Amino acid sequence: EDGLAAWLRYARVPSASRHLGKLPSAVVTLNATKGYPVHTAGQELVDGIGGLFGKKLTVAKSKPKGTTATVGTVSAYVDKNPSAAKGLPDLVEDGFYLKISKGNVLILGQNERGALYGAFHYLSVIAQGNVSDFTLTSNPDAPVRWVNQWDNMQDGGTHGSVERGYGGDSIFFWDGHIREDLTRAGQYARLLASIGINAVVANNVNANASILTPENMDGLARIADVFRPYGVQLGVSLNFAAPQLLGGLDTFDPLDKTVVNWWQGIADNLYKRIPDMAGYLVKANSEGQPGPMTYNRTLADGANLFARTLRPHGGIILFRAFVYDHRSLNQTLDWKADRANAAVNYFDGLDDKFEDNVVIQIKYGPIDFQVREPVSPLFTHLRRTGATVELQITQEYLGQQAHVVYLAPMWKELLDFDLRVDSKPSTLKSIVSGKRFGQKLTGYAGVVNVGTNTTWLGSHLAMSNLYAYGKLAWDPEQTSTGILKEWTTLTFGHDKLVHDVITKISMESWPAYEDYSGNLGIQTLTDILLGHYGPNPGSQDGNPWGQWTRADDDTIGMDRTVWNGTGFAGQYPPEIAAMYENIETTPDNLLLWFHHVPYTQKLKSGKTVIQHFYDAHYKGSATAQTFVTLWEKLKGRIDKERYEHVLFRLIYQAGHSLVWRDSVNQFYFNKSGIPDELGRVGNHKYRIEAEEMELKGYKSYRVSPFEAASGYHCVV
Numbered sequence: 001e002d003g004l005a006a007w008l009r010y011a012r013v014p015s016a017s018r019h020l021g022k023l024p025s026a027v028v029t030l031n032a033t034k035g036y037p038v039h040t041a042g043q044e045l046v047d048g049i050g051g052l053f054g055k056k057l058t059v060a061k062s063k064p065k066g067t068t069a070t071v072g073t074v075s076a077y078v079d080k081n082p083s084a085a086k087g088l089p090d091l092v093e094d095g096f097y098l099k100i101s102k103g104n105v106l107i108l109g110q111n112e113r114g115a116l117y118g119a120f121h122y123l124s125v126i127a128q129g130n131v132s133d134f135t136l137t138s139n140p141d142a143p144v145r146w147v148n149q150w151d152n153m154q155d156g157g158t159h160g161s162v163e164r165g166y167g168g169d170s171i172f173f174w175d176g177h178i179r180e181d182l183t184r185a186g187q188y189a190r191l192l193a194s195i196g197i198n199a200v201v202a203n204n205v206n207a208n209a210s211i212l213t214p215e216n217m218d219g220l221a222r223i224a225d226v227f228r229p230y231g232v233q234l235g236v237s238l239n240f241a242a243p244q245l246l247g248g249l250d251t252f253d254p255l256d257k258t259v260v261n262w263w264q265g266i267a268d269n270l271y272k273r274i275p276d277m278a279g280y281l282v283k284a285n286s287e288g289q290p291g292p293m294t295y296n297r298t299l300a301d302g303a304n305l306f307a308r309t310l311r312p313h314g315g316i317i318l319f320r321a322f323v324y325d326h327r328s329l330n331q332t333l334d335w336k337a338d339r340a341n342a343a344v345n346y347f348d349g350l351d352d353k354f355e356d357n358v359v360i361q362i363k364y365g366p367i368d369f370q371v372r373e374p375v376s377p378l379f380t381h382l383r384r385t386g387a388t389v390e391l392q393i394t395q396e397y398l399g400q401q402a403h404v405v406y407l408a409p410m411w412k413e414l415l416d417f418d419l420r421v422d423s424k425p426s427t428l429k430s431i432v433s434g435k436r437f438g439q440k441l442t443g444y445a446g447v448v449n450v451g452t453n454t455t456w457l458g459s460h461l462a463m464s465n466l467y468a469y470g471k472l473a474w475d476p477e478q479t480s481t482g483i484l485k486e487w488t489t490l491t492f493g494h495d496k497l498v499h500d501v502i503t504k505i506s507m508e509s510w511p512a513y514e515d516y517s518g519n520l521g522i523q524t525l526t527d528i529l530l531g532h533y534g535p536n537p538g539s540q541d542g543n544p545w546g547q548w549t550r551a552d553d554d555t556i557g558m559d560r561t562v563w564n565g566t567g568f569a570g571q572y573p574p575e576i577a578a579m580y581e582n583i584e585t586t587p588d589n590l591l592l593w594f595h596h597v598p599y600t601q602k603l604k605s606g607k608t609v610i611q612h613f614y615d616a617h618y619k620g621s622a623t624a625q626t627f628v629t630l631w632e633k634l635k636g637r638i639d640k641e642r643y644e645h646v647l648f649r650l651i652y653q654a655g656h657s658l659v660w661r662d663s664v665n666q667f668y669f670n671k672s673g674i675p676d677e678l679g680r681v682g683n684h685k686y687r688i689e690a691e692e693m694e695l696k697g698y699k700s701y702r703v704s705p706f707e708a709a710s711g712y713h714c715v716v
């Protein structure tokens, strides 16, 4: 079990032979064409029921004798059975209808993709051991359910790396070109289709203009070809300066006629090759990327340029709200500088300026995928223009797949958060479903940096995050534990102990990580300038990328109030602004996000901030130690390959959580000089420093930041 099949293993269910009578004997596909989703659905049903139950199905064009699974679009079905139309429910785009009755299965999609989703759903239900009759109508909560890969076409001129990818090289690119062998890309599309994802942007948001050469456009068409059987559409990230970088024009001004024509040519050429292309993703004027503001044009001018070239082809553009100037934000120069303010400021006044095929893609929080952020207030400012929420399945700031962090509970908290627009219920999920403000194009974008590693993400357990992302984008009402249960059964089988252990580890993992990496809303205290991985609280301040802690010897936290701080709290609707403005009503877990307080500030729990820091870091890392012993209970209950792989990582996580604990605690102890009430911090009297031992074949090195190793040294 190398992980390649993920949750689509179709492993034999317990007592399979007892259920054979409740299963179809043949598959009928309606108007199926090879290379399109209805045909794929037929194939999956044959493979799935064969694998799960050992029953070999035949594929028939018309109704054979015996029980059948019929799969197709509603219209194909109604063409053949006009009288059935009345009994069928209303489906929205990509939705499906399932009717299971005594071994006969009817799977109808609003479109071909919906039919495939229905087939995957049916297979998932029976894989979980449920072969009883049921009827289900399932419609997606939002139309945009995209994945963004951050794959580079080339890296130092040699191969395709993945920015913030922890699972190997790109499955799409190699050596500046699209790979010849796209088998993995097809397998990826299959996984994504099974969780309702309908488009993938294959190249990095920090886009290389060379993606648009004729040769690479041909390559993109080959990617679209391997996606198409699964109903996954291709999207492309653009470099705003491509007219200049690639096209040889002397400008990339979005209002310049030659630029507009150049981009129209690009859209026409792409759609000639890929008639069903989903559209574009654009990162502009952010972190050094070019954009319309270079020419004093608005972000709307920039987005609309692409929207208009896509309109004749039916494409859409996801335009990112992650816009800020990392050079002008230097808190040492300006106490009020706050990157969190950037998105709302830049998009101010633009809501009614966007074309209707523009969607604004907004990261869940105002900064950047931190372990705890408030919901971005920009969601409340766009009422005419639709928004997608950008989630990060890749655990960039959350342990990079070397730490288990099950993210569904965090996403649920964000999606359920009520932003109280106009003092009315306004949960994030109701905004990104389009229900709250009535926009048509809204939804979800997930950064998923899979790679060539057979585990896809670099860790078997991290795949529950990808699964949960798709499930929540389809239906945000599902529970974190319910999704996890499904995923565990499909990935590891039915053993109760396996379920108990994976549930316990997963559900404790985000709180534990928050506890040992950065609590009370101070954000993930990672190294901010390099890899965003290990602890380096000192690196957070005094640089323009800034997740700033504003820590000094007596105080900590970022004052984002209107009355005294950066004013960020005032970007929320009044009820929420009032809650965050006041220290008494700000929840403890966001205290340091919104307020600058003494280390001795009392929390609602009665503890001081600094004592909470110390305790939380001990608590979180203690929880991580238990993951190892919990997992060890599963020896012999799951296959050796995955057991060992996960165990190795959990042991590593347990150790690294101690490094986190001691670094962060030591750092704030040094700063504040306030001792830990329990005498633990800075007191390692039973610890033996490796560098003090006799070393054969090892050398001792000084460590930076010093607090990341006891005694300032590590041994390598």
Ligand code: BDP
Pocket (backbone or CB within 6 Å): 163, 164, 205, 206, 283, 322, 368, 369, 396
């Ligand atoms: C940051 C990542 C960087 C991305 C950027 C983005 O570190 O690699 O390019 O976000 O989302 O978190 O554009």
